[in-house]
Amino acid sequence: MTSTPAQEAILRGVMDRWKAAVDAHEPQEVASYFTEDAVFQGLHPYAVGRQGVAEYYDSQPLGLAADYQVLETRQPDKDVLLGYLGVDFSFTDRPTLKVTLGVVLRRIADHWLIAHYQVSKLN
Numbered sequence: 001m002t003s004t005p006a007q008e009a010i011l012r013g014v015m016d017r018w019k020a021a022v023d024a025h026e027p028q029e030v031a032s033y034f035t036e037d038a039v040f041q042g043l044h045p046y047a048v049g050r051q052g053v054a055e056y057y058d059s060q061p062l063g064l065a066a067d068y069q070v071l072e073t074r075q076p077d078k079d080v081l082l083g084y085l086g087v088d089f090s091f092t093d094r095p096t097l098k099v100t101l102g103v104v105l106r107r108i109a110d111h112w113l114i115a116h117y118q119v120s121k122l123n
Contacts, residue, residue: 007073011083014105014112015068022066027057034114035106041118043099053117063092068101079107087119097121 014033021029031054034040040047042056072084082104089097104116 003070003073004075007075007081008070010081010112011070011073011085011103011105014114015070015083015085015103018114019066019068022057022060022064025057025060025062025064027054030054030057034117035108038114039116039118043119043121061091061093065090071100081105081107081112 018030018033021027021033031050034050034053037049038053040049040053040056044056044059047053047056067088067090069086070083071086072082074082076082083102085101085103087099087101089099091097098121100120100122102116102118102120103114105112106115
């Protein structure tokens with residue numbers, strides 16, 4: 001099973017909005033791309049729900065920017081999409097942090113939202 005252009009387009013649609021809000025340091029906007037009960041694991045302790053997502057991104061330094069590359073997608077159900085990405089988080093005052101990111105998107109009504117987000121720092 002491999003990624004399809006349609007799956008990648010769905011993932012990019014969500015992640016492009018996520019990236020724009022991260023780059024603009026808009027924590028509430030970032031959180032709006034997550035489900036109400038999203039499980040969120042950045043590089044700090046995990047949180048559940050949009051408030052935890054907003055608090056995490058609010059704690060990030062101004063100037064943080066995210067660049068990502070889609071590595072893989074899978075769609076086990078018509079309303080669920082898995083994404084695996086390489087993400088480079090750049091800062092104004094320190095070296096770029098390279099991570100991998102796994103996300104689970106869920107279609108709710110006509111919108112795709114992030115239901116699970118997990119960052120891994122691989123060396």
